[in-house]
Amino acid sequence: MPHAIEARLAELGLELKSAPAPAANYVPWVISGNQIFVSGQISQTEAGLITGKLGADLSTEQGAQAARACALSLLAQAKSALGGDWSRLRRLVKLTGFVNCTADFTDQPKVINGASDLMVAVLGEAGRHARAAVGAPSLPMGVAVEIEAIFEIA
Template identity: 50%
Template sequence: MVGTVDARLTELGIDIPTPASPVANYVGFVVTGNLVFISGQLPLKDGQLQYDGRLGESVSLEDGQAAARLCAINVIAQLKAACEGDLDRVTRIVRLGGFVNSVAGYKDQPKVINGASDLMAEVFADAGRHCRAAVSAGALPLDAAVEVDAIAEID
């Protein structure tokens, strides 16, 4: 049986990938009580980094938003694994943390991370509305343009 969230993903034309394996000494997610803490996700597709470089230099705002959206898809992949495949168990996206690889003085981090925030609202409706941080980073792993982590509530 296809759940409500899976049906919405299909409507949006989004395929949720197999979650990326950690590349260091950490796990993709931790479930404690009814909360899921999801490790930072990069803009990877089929194991390949799709957006690298710095905003305000070699990466446009639009590409930064697309990178953040791809990071959010990867967050959902981890969340789906944490929910044993049933995304309808998600009762709330509590918080997103957005990290933007950007030059000194760059000020559009919130606009970049909207790429992730907008997707969460599209996929989870009101349960996708969350608090967040959108901060600049001098560098990110693999020179990724964006990284997004999350906290979600599940039943």
């Protein structure tokens, strides 16, 4: 029987792909004590990178979809860190989201809601978290969004 997280993903019509490989000299996650620190996950899908600048090239809704893609990668990394054992996951503690945007764009929280909303939809109350949503003048490879996470584990 699939774990509740896998079942919820399926109900939402979502599937976790393999955890993305690091793009530079770092590891995708580190377990320290009872926490998993997941490195920033960039906005990408099977079709490729989601690039662009909010306030110029992309709408807030497109940015939220990019953040949602980041959230799926964060979950894939957490699953990898746990060796697939979702029963060890206690909660999402914090998300820190970076939005590639123009200087006058102020809807970073609405963009990062794409990730926050997905985490709550998948993890329920355990998906409610502390958060930061920060605007950035550019992000690696021109991606629209990058998000890092901290999860609590057993």
